[in-house]
Amino acid sequence: MSDRKAVFFDRDGTLMEEEDHCDCPTRVRAIKGVKEGLKQLKDAGWAAVIITNQSGIGRGYFTMDDFEAVNQELYRQIGGGIDGAYCCPDLPTNPTPRRKPGIGMIEEAVRDHGIDTRKSWFVGDKPIDIQCGQNAGCRTILVRTGYGAKGEASASPDFVVDDAAAAIQIILSHS
Template sequence: MAKAIFLDRDGVINELVFHPKTKEYVAPHFPDELKLFPWTIDAIKTFQQLGYKLFIVSNQPDCAKGKTTLENLNLVHEKLHKIFIENNIVISEYFYCYHHPNGINPELTQKCECRKPGIYFLKLAKKKFNIDFKKSWFIGDRDTDIYCGQNAGTKTIQIKEEKSLEYTGKSSPDFIANNLKEACEIIKKEGL
């Protein structure tokens, strides 16, 4: 069986963006808003060199909430994918949940199985790529990420992203790191 690292995106791989209209930090809505943290590429390359299959698992509810369009979100996803390809990083699969139970877009307003902390996407990865959750990690900045990893049986690392602090504090991750670079050091040390 293969080992994997499941990565949340916003606040872990890339910076959150402040939107003055809503006065909140959110995922990038446009490609030019996508800014990777300076350590992201090196950390993810190290995960790859350590033999982990890599997955992005991200809740992207802003279209459901009427804050942007699916077209704009897809342009952001395409830019991230292109950056990874240019840096010889292989992401086995990108999993994005566009739903939200309190949305305003009727097509995307629903309770679903794919929204974290649900493990629908992790189960898909396990089935398709023969993933061993006991040898795998989930890295995220919010409690929902940690719960997702724990619900699947992975080890968890919570990134202390100051712009996400209101969404943290209730979960008990296995480890806490300031950023993806520190998470990389933890995984190298723990060596699953």
């Protein structure tokens, strides 16, 4: 295992505005402050990795190619800075170790990028994101964008902030 530190981000509702089963790049709207925050994170030597459940693929609403096209538009809007994106298309009714709150996608990222989860954070807008980060041994931040304000009471993150930009500032101040 490496000493590399990372921030694992949920995608929808965390880095981009929540769009129910977003299948089209024209629907992508990066959340304000993400571009600038990611640049600061990268300048400080952090890896940035997306960990996202995408049951719309498993339901047949869109394809993996559509998912990748949405990612590419998000990367364009936020100026890149993402080291990897991991997607689980499995349905919530048929959970697998890869589907959050399972840590399979994080384990893949750890292998691919030499990440130490004990030095890493998970930022997301749902309790399932917080559970995933905690299951992997990360510190966690719930953002109030997306579904975050609704799930705040049922999550037990290390921090709760308004958005990903504020989460990045917390991470940088604790490193």
